[in-house]
Amino acid sequence: MSPARREGRSAEVRNEAGGNATIGVQGVVYGDVRYEVKSEDPPERKFWVAKNCLAGGMPRRAxxxxxxxxxVGFARPPSTLANEVAFHWVLAVLGDRSFELLGHEEFGDIERARTLAADGPADxxxxxxDVLLELVDCLRLQERTGRDHPERLDACFAGFDGLSESLREEIRRHLDLILTGAIQDHLDARFAEVVRRARTADRREERVWKFxxxxxxxxxPIPVREPGLEVLQQTAAAGGALLGGGALILSFALLALLSVKAAVIVGVVLVAGGGLLAFCLPSHFPKRYSAFAPRNPGPKDPDFAARVEEIVRRQFARRAxxxxxRGAGWHVAMGRFRARLAEELVDLYSRPGTEPSTIEWLADWHAKKIARRWRSGELRDTRRVVKWLGVVPGAGVTAFTVLSMLWKIYQSEPRITQVAVGGFLGGxxxxALGRADVHLWSRITYTRNRSEAETRTREEREAYERRVALLDDRPDDADMVRWLDYDKIYLRxxxxxQHGLANRDVVAHAVLTEAAPQARRARFSNGPPRFSAYRVWIFLFTLDGVREINVRLDFPTGIAQDQQRIEFRYDVIAAARVTEVGLRFDDGHREIILPRAERPGEGAKERRDAGPSSFILFQEFRLTLTSGEPISITVENLDGAILEDDQNRVPDDSEFxxxxxxxxxxxxxxxDWIARARKRRDHRDHRGHAHASSNGDRP
Structure with a gap:
């Protein structure tokens, strides 16, 4: 079942075109509530959203x-939720964080979670x-002593192996940055096959595109033109019929006085030429004689119309x-079909809240149907050729006959002929103004048009139901994150x-993703975007230097290609810069957030306090080596159209x-970054212990 339907909400679609997207590449925004929380919501609701955020790859928000x-005291003992809250709290604190950069605040939260679950049930x-806490304790002990402690690690691994598969997966995915050395070796050995299977599990390739x-x-339903005229049209048509009919009768009477034979011949020729012209004209003026009445006859949104026309053109081009x-013949033959379909779609769906992308499936269905008919020869209508060829002789014969008749009677009665000519022209x-011809054509074709409209509506409804059924197993946001997490583990x-490194050789690592060029995008409301293709950057930090590899990841298949690698020492790094540009929503007002380099004197605390009311449009990391070679990564790139809804919560930026x-x-x-990071944390831990001792609290 599609994610929007699981929550009982419809999907809201907005146009998003980021820096790596091109015009026409649209994004989907699901109007889902899983990441939506308000200050007045009860704690149960906030905890539910927190778990969703954690599953969706947003541990900072969780x-x-x-x-x-x-x-506010939620889940305090004797609540049965104490253990669950404590587990997710520790998982959120450790998620997407390197152990070297954990500080007093993070370890303080871990201890508070430990205390919260101290009297909880043994579930x-x-x-x-307990496994999470033991992992943290083992890592801290390993850092202080500089060596592994096999007996404690074995006990921790035994506890880990005793957990359910879903809990083991959660721990493995969320703690990828924090685990190193022997712990990582153990988990890699146990999870190598799991990662391989999980990357393509749950029919990934068949389902990802649906997201x-x-x-x-x-x-x-197509509105069929009802036979009938308005009052003004009836008046004009009646007046035209009187004038034209009177002029015709007068002209025939004068011609019959001169020659009965000529009058009969002219009458026969006029009937034949006029009939041929009436048979051919609707093909030359399809808009005037269209069987379908406009539902919204007023002016249309030009941007909406242009995008619908582009969608129709693209779908027909795919079938060429x-x-x-034959392709040239196809494009010529399809011109009228494209124009008519685009006009109908613009008329039927041009209303507030409708995005052109939501009717692309319908344009695709019509294009496929017409292509089948064209290939089978059904569209080779010989009557259409007759209509196109018949309009010239029909119009010519009719005009020549009328002019000949008028010239004949003009020679006898010039004044009366002038009256007849005026009657013809006025009539x-x-x-034409009264649309009498359209009314007559509608009466003749109404039954056939109504039957065709009912058939088309029924077929479109059947196609819609098939489309909905096809998208029913659309992957959830958590599914997309899980697949991406396993991709990162696999690519690391x-x-x-490829670099011949073992876990003991890698002090730390970082994995960044950015949207690949031309990638499609979609996201849940208040959540980060997901892409159909990524550029994945893996940094491996060793004592000797940095190994970097970047690949293009085709997300539906999980295939990595276009690999690039580079190695460099720490001392060749010339400069590094992180640029953040976004908006802040303080007091309900939007304010531009300057790049970090343009905010002098801002410290870490101030940068941290910029959330949660700030929205980062993009964040770019640029590393320049002494050789002048830059490494530039745009780790987030969102379009400002996301911000049109003031109730949208700021997407979490935990990953990057x-x-x-x-x-x-x-x-x-x-x-020296590792030693200095440890020194800074030890200093913060020392201050935290001193503060806790003075207050009688446990940090």
């Missing part, structure tokens, strides 16, 4: 919400929490034969193998801020 519910959540498809708009000659003009292992903190530290401190 951490913030869990801290909120903890501060699965408690056992999973980027908007909810299809329901087909609208590969052969150049023709009034008949691939990079290590966690990795960028490592990269910034490496760029600033060079080879």
């Amino acid at each position: 951490e913030e919400l869990i801290q909120e519910v903890f501060q 699965d959540w408690r056992r999973a929490l 980027f498809e908007p909810e299809p708009a329901e087909p609208q 034969p590969e052969d150049a000659l 023709a003009l009034l008949l 292992r691939l990079a290590m193998n 801020t966690g990795a960028l903190r490592i990269l910034e530290a490496v760029a600033a401190d060079g080879r």
Whole structure:
């Protein structure tokens, strides 16, 4: 079932075109509530959203919400939720963070979670929490002593192996940045096959493309033109009929006085020529004689109309034969079909709230149907050729006969002929203004047109139901994140193998993703965007230097290609810069956030306090080596159209801020970044212990 339908909400579609997207590449925004929370919501609701954020790859947002519910006393003992809250709290604190950059605040939250679950029941959540806490304790002990402690690690691994598969997966995915050395070796050995299977599990290739498809708009019935005229049209048509009919009778009477034979011949020729002309004219003026009445006759949004026309053109172009000659014939033959379909779609769906992308499925369905008919020869209508060829002789014969008749009677009665000519011209003009010809054609074809409209509506409804059924197993946002997490783990292992590195050789690593050029995009409301293709950057930090590999990841298939690799020492880093540009929503007002380089004197605390009311449009990391070669990564790139809804919550930027903190530290401190990070944390821990001792609290 599609994610929007699971929550009982429709998908809201907005146009998003980021820096790597091109015009015409649209994005889907699901109007879902899983990431939506308000200040007045109860703690239960906030905790539910926090778990969704954690599953959706937004641990910083989850951490913030869990801290909120903890501060108001939610899940305190004897609540049965204490263990579950504590587990997710620790998971959120550690998620997408390197151990070297954990500080007093983070370890303080871990201890508060430990205390929260101290008296909780011995359930699965408690056992999973104990494994998490033991992992943290092992890492801290390993850092202080400089060596592994096999007996404690074995006990921790035994507890880990005893957890359910879903809990093991959560721990493995969220703690990828924090695990190193022997712990990482153990988990890699156990999870190598799991990662390989999980990357393509749940029919990934068959389902991922559906995530980027908007909810299809329901087909609208085609309104058939009803035979009938308005009062003014009836008046004009009646006047035109009187004038024209009177002029014709007068002309025939005068001609019959001169020659009965000539009058009979003219009458026969006029009937034949006029009939041929009436048979051919609707083909030459399809808009005037269209069987379908406009539902919205007023002016249309030009941008909407242009985008619909582009969609129709693109769908018909996809069906063109590969052969150049047949392709040229296809484009010529399809001109009228494209124009008519685009006009109908613009008329039927041009209303507020409708995005052109939601009717692309309908344009595609019509294009395929017409292509089938064209290939089978159904569209080779010989009557159409007759209509196109018959209009010239029909119009010519009719005009020549009328002029000959008028010239004949003019020679006898010039004044009366002038009256007849005036009657002909006035009658023709009034008949045209009164749309008498359209009314007569509608009466003749109404039954056939109504039957065709009913058939088309029924077929479109059947196609819509098939489309909805096809998209029913659209992957959830959590599915997309899970696949991407496993891709990162797989690509990190691939990079290590290609560089001949083991876990003990890698002090830390960072994985960044950015949208690949031409990638499709979609996101849940208040959540980060997902892309159909990524550029993935893997940085491996060793004692000797940095190994970097970047690949293009085709997300539906999980295939990585276009690989590029580079190695460099810490001392060749010339400069590093992180640029952030976004908007702030303080007091309900929008304010431009300047790039970090343009905010002098701003410290880490101030940067941290810029959230949660700030929205980062893009964040670019640029690392320059002494050789002048830059490494530039745009780790986020969103379109300002996302911000049109003031109720949209700021998407979490956990993935790239966690990795960028490592990269910034490496760029600033060079080879000494690890020792300095540990020293800074030890200093913060020392101050935290001193503060806790003075207050009688446990940090």
